Amino acid sequence: MLKRKMLKNWGWPLRIASRGTEVTRLYPEVMMELPAAERGIHELDATTCIGCASCARICPNSCIEMVTYKYGSPLKNKKMQYPQIDYGRCMFCGLCVDECPAECLKMGKKVTMAGWEREDIVRGPDKLAVKKFTAKEAAELAAEAKRIAAEKAAAAAAKKKAAAKEGAPAEGAAKKVAKEGAENKPPKKAVAKEGENKEANAQEPKKEDAKPTEGGAS
Amino acid sequence: MTTASDVLSAVQSAFPGAVLESRVESDRRLWATIDSNSIVDVCKHLSEKLNFDHYSGAAGVDWIARKEMEVVEIMASHGAHQVVAMLKSKTPRENPSVKSLANLFWNANWYEREIWEMFGINFEGHPGLYPLLLGDELVGVWPWRKDFKGYPDLTTGQRAVERPTSEGYTEYFIPPTPAEIEAGTVPKEKPKYPSFREREEKEIKSDSEMIMHMGPQHAMLPGPFLLDILIEGERVHKAFLDMGYIHKGIEKIMENRTWLQGLTYTDRMCYVASLSNNECYCGAIEKILGLEVPLRAQYIRVILEELSRIQSHLIGTGEFMTLIAGVGYAPWNFMIIDRESIISLIESVTGARLTHTFVRFGGVRNDLPEGFSDKCRSALKYIESRTKEYIELFEQDPIYHMRMENVGVLSPDRAKRVGISGPPLRATGVAYDMRKEDPILVYPDLDFKVVTGTRGDSADRIDVRLREILESIHIIEQCLDRIPAGPIKTETKVPKKIPAGEAYYRVEDPRGEMGMYVISDGGDKPYRVKVRGPVYATLQTLPPLLEGVYIADAVAIAGSMDGCPSEADR
Ligand code: SF4
Numbered sequence: 001m002l003k004r005k006m007l008k009n010w011g012w013p014l015r016i017a018s019r020g021t022e023v024t025r026l027y028p029e030v031m032m033e034l035p036a037a038e039r040g041i042h043e044l045d046a047t048t049c050i051g052c053a054s055c056a057r058i059c060p061n062s063c064i065e066m067v068t069y070k071y072g073s074p075l076k077n078k079k080m081q082y083p084q085i086d087y088g089r090c091m092f093c094g095l096c097v098d099e100c101p102a103e104c105l106k107m108g109k110k111v112t113m114a115g116w117e118r119e120d121i122v123r124g125p126d127k128l129a130v131k132k133f134t135a136k137e138a139a140e141l142a143a144e145a146k147r148i149a150a151e152k153a154a155a156a157a158a159k160k161k162a163a164a165k166e167g168a169p170a171e172g173a174a175k176k177v178a179k180e181g182a183e184n185k186p187p188k189k190a191v192a193k194e195g196e197n198k199e200a201n202a203q204e205p206k207k208e209d210a211k212p213t214e215g216g217a218s
Numbered sequence: 219m220t221t222a223s224d225v226l227s228a229v230q231s232a233f234p235g236a237v238l239e240s241r242v243e244s245d246r247r248l249w250a251t252i253d254s255n256s257i258v259d260v261c262k263h264l265s266e267k268l269n270f271d272h273y274s275g276a277a278g279v280d281w282i283a284r285k286e287m288e289v290v291e292i293m294a295s296h297g298a299h300q301v302v303a304m305l306k307s308k309t310p311r312e313n314p315s316v317k318s319l320a321n322l323f324w325n326a327n328w329y330e331r332e333i334w335e336m337f338g339i340n341f342e343g344h345p346g347l348y349p350l351l352l353g354d355e356l357v358g359v360w361p362w363r364k365d366f367k368g369y370p371d372l373t374t375g376q377r378a379v380e381r382p383t384s385e386g387y388t389e390y391f392i393p394p395t396p397a398e399i400e401a402g403t404v405p406k407e408k409p410k411y412p413s414f415r416e417r418e419e420k421e422i423k424s425d426s427e428m429i430m431h432m433g434p435q436h437a438m439l440p441g442p443f444l445l446d447i448l449i450e451g452e453r454v455h456k457a458f459l460d461m462g463y464i465h466k467g468i469e470k471i472m473e474n475r476t477w478l479q480g481l482t483y484t485d486r487m488c489y490v491a492s493l494s495n496n497e498c499y500c501g502a503i504e505k506i507l508g509l510e511v512p513l514r515a516q517y518i519r520v521i522l523e524e525l526s527r528i529q530s531h532l533i534g535t536g537e538f539m540t541l542i543a544g545v546g547y548a549p550w551n552f553m554i555i556d557r558e559s560i561i562s563l564i565e566s567v568t569g570a571r572l573t574h575t576f577v578r579f580g581g582v583r584n585d586l587p588e589g590f591s592d593k594c595r596s597a598l599k600y601i602e603s604r605t606k607e608y609i610e611l612f613e614q615d616p617i618y619h620m621r622m623e624n625v626g627v628l629s630p631d632r633a634k635r636v637g638i639s640g641p642p643l644r645a646t647g648v649a650y651d652m653r654k655e656d657p658i659l660v661y662p663d664l665d666f667k668v669v670t671g672t673r674g675d676s677a678d679r680i681d682v683r684l685r686e687i688l689e690s691i692h693i694i695e696q697c698l699d700r701i702p703a704g705p706i707k708t709e710t711k712v713p714k715k716i717p718a719g720e721a722y723y724r725v726e727d728p729r730g731e732m733g734m735y736v737i738s739d740g741g742d743k744p745y746r747v748k749v750r751g752p753v754y755a756t757l758q759t760l761p762p763l764l765e766g767v768y769i770a771d772a773v774a775i776a777g778s779m780d781g782c783p784s785e786a787d788r
Pocket residue numbers: 058059060061062063064085089090091092093094095096097
């Protein structure tokens with residue numbers, strides 16, 4: 001009796017083994033299929049990142065550092081600061097992705113990042129970026145930004161002049177204007193937005209309707 | 219049914235004037251500040267007269283602004299009623315000292331030792347205030363006090379000074395730098411106590427006895443802890459347990475992280491049960507905020523937590539099989555293969571295999587992906603058939619029976635007294651499950667029963683785990699049928715600063731009762747987070763359970779507890 005039971009149990013592994021369940025994965029020849037939600041290596045859309053550093057602030061391990069990067073849009077990201085991630089410290093928690101207001105930081109399905117040196121796993125925006133401007137586009141954008149800045153400066157100077165001319169009695173009105181500006185976002189910014197829209201249209205037409213409409217401030 | 223206000227009035231009438239402050243949060247939660255002179259009497263009264271037979275733990279809190287310290291005793295009942303009483307007693311910050319409950323409740327011992335070594339609160343009448351989690355060189359710095367300035371650097375090898383010990387060995391000593399002494403990070407006076415080694419050697423009574431070390435690195439252990447057994451021949455006379463090899467200080471780290479950042483640390487207390495740890499933390503904060511979780515999110519949480527329970531039980535049981543080696547190595551491999559399907563399911567929702575960081579305050583991070591329900595059902599069907607096979611396999615294997623039956627028997631009374639929870643407690647026949655006792659989420663609407671055993675031995679503990687897998691499958695199937703459409707996060711914006719308040723939230727971790735006591739002072743970081751984990755209680759039970767057994771059985775007993783030192787050493 002006892003022997004029979006034991007024999008039966010010894011047969012058990014054989015039965016299971018013949019079922020054809022996948023036991024060993026042939027990594028790295030065959031990569032396992034990963035779900036869409038996978039939290040792998042980050043992917044940065046440098047064309048929309050606004051350089052707000054929210055991702056760097058939320059990171060529990062402080063592995064995100066904001067560094068300068070050329071191929072982004074100076075219209076959105078004035079200082080051209082983009083996240084650089086130290087994967088020696090990253091724990092793939094995904095909080096940075098959740099916090100990103102522009103939804104430009106995502107986590108992809110890539111998971112391998114072996115390197116010879118410590119620096120190899122510190123990935124700057126150039127390595128993280130899945131979407132970026134070409135050198136030419138970036139130059140154009142920079143020129144555009146310059147032009148807008150100049151325009152803005154000119155407009156501001158003109159305004160100042162006008163305000164000075166009107167003098168003391170118009171002070172209240174000037175204040176009002178200033179306040180209005182603050183409410184609907186200052187006119188200069190609206191110009192910037194428009195310019196950027198033109199540029200960005202080619203890149204990602206979808207984003208356009210998501211943008212806040214500038215209540216006729218220009 | 220006894221409610222919290224009944225308990226409060228009973229205490230007030232039995233001890234007039236002893237309750238200094240009180241708050242009835244709900245039917246199930248009572249908060250009271252008790253006069254520190256009568257805390258022992260009140261607890262005694264609660265346990266003897268009011269069915270509070272479960273001493274669940276204690277937490278220390280340093281209220282530096284108020285110049286006082288607080289010890290919060292957490293008292294509950296094994297099913298007689300569902301009130302959890304949080305009893306606070308206060309003591310001044312200068313020479314803090316409270317009365318010990320260790321003579322009243324056996325399992326208060328470890329909780330008080332931890333509070334002593336972390337906060338420096340003395341417990342009058344405690345049988346042995348020795349450090350539990352901290353290394354000897356750190357005792358006396360009282361690291362969890364709010365004015366703690368950081369550990370002295372005692373690990374930098376460059377400064378090490380060689381010195382011979384009395385036994386002729388060479389020891390390395392790292393003297394603190396003058397800067398550290400000035401900063402006040404070096405303890406000025408160290409408490410005196412016998413070391414772990416001295417304590418265990420004192421117990422050697424005859425020449426035929428010796429101490430055998432199992433650990434800190436041992437094939438039997440799922441993580442590092444030291445189990446020293448005093449043996450005479452094959453018999454274990456006494457067992458000693460030392461922890462803290464991987465103490466991470468997570469509770470303190472969380473005080474220095476924002477509320478949301480703290481979530482990632484709960485994952486890492488025990489990576490096999492990270493979803494229930496997430497749940498526990500978020501649940502406590504939702505309680506403080508009074509947040510309502512959308513129904514769909516609640517269902518998603520339940521589904522994932524039950525999936526996580528299944529995989530935890532599978533790995534726990536499988537690992538155990540390798541330990542006793544009686545049935546061979548095969549079940550471990552099979553269980554790991556099975557577990558893989560569950561892990562992939564969870565991964566398809568959360569995006570991570572083990573450390574999920576998935577539950578959010580007032581919701582969850584992701585919605586279920588398309589086709590999840592079908593995939594889940596087919597995986598569960600497979601797991602169900604496999605689990606039934608395992609149960610049958612263990613039931614009929616004679617070697618397994620000889621090895622496991624009547625080994626490490628816990629009687630229901632003893633199990634309740636030592637404060638153990640989860641499958642080891644249920645194996646004794648006590649149907650104590652947080653999902654029923656302190657129902658959260660949609661658990662009250664779901665139909666499931668609490669799996670219990672009859673004998674309370676090692677075989678029963680494994681059996682309870684396996685049958686719980688079937689029960690979890692049943693729960694998930696119901697959830698998949700009922701899950702409504704809708705949002706997965708609350709509409710209410712969760713503030714960066716959580717309003718001042720406190721909450722104690724309990725979930726049923728795969729290993730037992732898991733509770734988190736969270737205090738907010740209105741800032742963007744927690745003021746204090748206390749984790750009452752199930753494994754802590756399990757490990758505390760181990761030494762007395764090992765007394766009188768054979769050495770080989772020590773492995774069968776310790777393994778069947780499914781203890782994860784990482785969680786106890788959080
Ligand atoms: S995934 Fe987490 S750890 Fe990694 S960079 Fe983002 S926030 Fe930091």
